[in-house]
Amino acid sequence: MSKKIRIGIIGTGGIARAHVSAYKKLPYVEIVGVADVIPGKSAAFAEANELKEAASFDTHTELLRMDLDGVSICTPNVSHHITTVDALRAGKNVLLEKPMSVTLQEGIEMTQAAKESGKMLTLGFQPRYDPNMKLLQEIVQSGRLGNVYYVETGGGRRRGMPGGTFISKKLAGAGAMADIGCYSLDMALNTLGYPRPVTVSAFTSNHFGTNPLYHPEASKFEVEDFGVAMVRFENDLVLQFKISWAMHMDSLGSTLFLGTDAGLKVTPAGTGNWSGVWDGAVGSITMFHDEFGGQTSTAVPLVQHQLNLFDQKVHDFAEAVRDNRPAPIPGEQILIQQAIIDGVLRSAEARKEVSIELPR
Ligand SMILES: NC(=O)c1ccc[n+]([C@@H]2O[C@H](COP(=O)([O-])OP(=O)(O)OC[C@H]3O[C@@H](n4cnc5c(N)ncnc54)[C@H](O)[C@@H]3O)[C@@H](O)[C@H]2O)c1
Numbered sequence: 001m002s003k004k005i006r007i008g009i010i011g012t013g014g015i016a017r018a019h020v021s022a023y024k025k026l027p028y029v030e031i032v033g034v035a036d037v038i039p040g041k042s043a044a045f046a047e048a049n050e051l052k053e054a055a056s057f058d059t060h061t062e063l064l065r066m067d068l069d070g071v072s073i074c075t076p077n078v079s080h081h082i083t084t085v086d087a088l089r090a091g092k093n094v095l096l097e098k099p100m101s102v103t104l105q106e107g108i109e110m111t112q113a114a115k116e117s118g119k120m121l122t123l124g125f126q127p128r129y130d131p132n133m134k135l136l137q138e139i140v141q142s143g144r145l146g147n148v149y150y151v152e153t154g155g156g157r158r159r160g161m162p163g164g165t166f167i168s169k170k171l172a173g174a175g176a177m178a179d180i181g182c183y184s185l186d187m188a189l190n191t192l193g194y195p196r197p198v199t200v201s202a203f204t205s206n207h208f209g210t211n212p213l214y215h216p217e218a219s220k221f222e223v224e225d226f227g228v229a230m231v232r233f234e235n236d237l238v239l240q241f242k243i244s245w246a247m248h249m250d251s252l253g254s255t256l257f258l259g260t261d262a263g264l265k266v267t268p269a270g271t272g273n274w275s276g277v278w279d280g281a282v283g284s285i286t287m288f289h290d291e292f293g294g295q296t297s298t299a300v301p302l303v304q305h306q307l308n309l310f311d312q313k314v315h316d317f318a319e320a321v322r323d324n325r326p327a328p329i330p331g332e333q334i335l336i337q338q339a340i341i342d343g344v345l346r347s348a349e350a351r352k353e354v355s356i357e358l359p360r
Pocket of ligand 1: 010011012013014015016035036037038041059060074075076077079083097098099124126164165179
């Protein structure tokens with residue numbers, strides 16, 4: 001394609017700025033329209049981000065009437081479903097911010113809309129572009145661990161609770177389990193090759209978010225700030241998954257893969273308020289195995305890199321649109337973790353194990 005590709009932005013809040021900054025680095029992309037439901041916000045965004053040629057709208061439907069090759073959807077979680085389905089049905093390719101949706105049913109409808117429209121639905125998981133995430137996948141998929149029967153993942157921030165749209169049930173739909181848990185789940189599921197979940201038993205709480213000692217918007221805090229879940233998969237694999245936005249602890253530990261031939265420990269790159277292996281930031285990878293009849297361990301050399309992972313994900317989408325390639329991180333993959341998040345929310349509310357019905 002020699003002509004420039006035409007991109008629109010839906011939702012002009014915090015993360016939309018990072019999308020614009022990444023697109024601006026590509027000479028073959030032009031941002032031609034922006035939309036936000038807060039009247040006047042998209043126009044102010046266009047001005048602040050020097051998008052002189054971009055038209056601004058107060059609804060996504062008006063933006064979707066434009067001639068566009070693709071859109072970045074950067075709205076709060078609850079609006080992901082309607083904006084994505086509308087964009088696909090209007091014939092636009094979609095780069096959607098994480099998490100995919102709130103419920104499994106929404107995710108199913110979104111992937112269905114992609115299939116029916118023949119347009120791309122790709123999800124914005126930048127840790128996928130970290131060479132160490134690819135390394136993890138390579139190790140596990142090489143079969144070196146044997147049969148992987150147990151995975152423990154997730155992690156926590158000591159005090160890293162967002163506010164605004166992220167703590168509103170009406171806008172975010174879910175809290176920490178979806179917001180940062182989706183990264184841990186993507187890391188584990190992508191590494192394992194998308195096994196199918198069958199049941200989940202979960203517990204969630206919000207002791208920190210609702211306490212004015214720890215959160216300035218405590219009276220508005222409506223979602224979970226902590227959660228733990230046990231997920232069973234079809235192939236006799238069990239995943240323990242725990243996430244926290246806030247806690248009296250420095251870390252919730254490492255990500256572990258237990259296999260019949262070897263085990264892997266992946267430690268967080270940092271601990272504390274905002275970092276952790278949950279977001280794909282790898283500190284070290286160690287393999288535990290037996291050699292010549294004795295137990296030993298091997299430190300797997302990490303790949304050193306200076307990549308801007310966020311730019312990589314936006315550029316991969318733009319390139320896929322330009323070159324007519326399939327979705328880099330397709331909705332069908334992410335639907336599997338959406339089924340788990342949906343199960344976590346249902347199980348926590350029902351206070352018992354629930355089944356996961358994922359369409360084949
Ligand atoms: N990948 C990442 O690193 C990353 C980081 C932060 C946030 N996110 C995700 O990005 C999304 C947005 O987060 P944010 O921090 O930018 O939130 P934000 O609240 O700053 O911005 C969201 C914007 O969307 C607008 N909006 C709401 N509904 C809309 C609709 N139907 N049509 C058009 N605009 C609408 C809101 O008015 C707001 O301006 C969330 O889903 C979040 O999980 C991803």
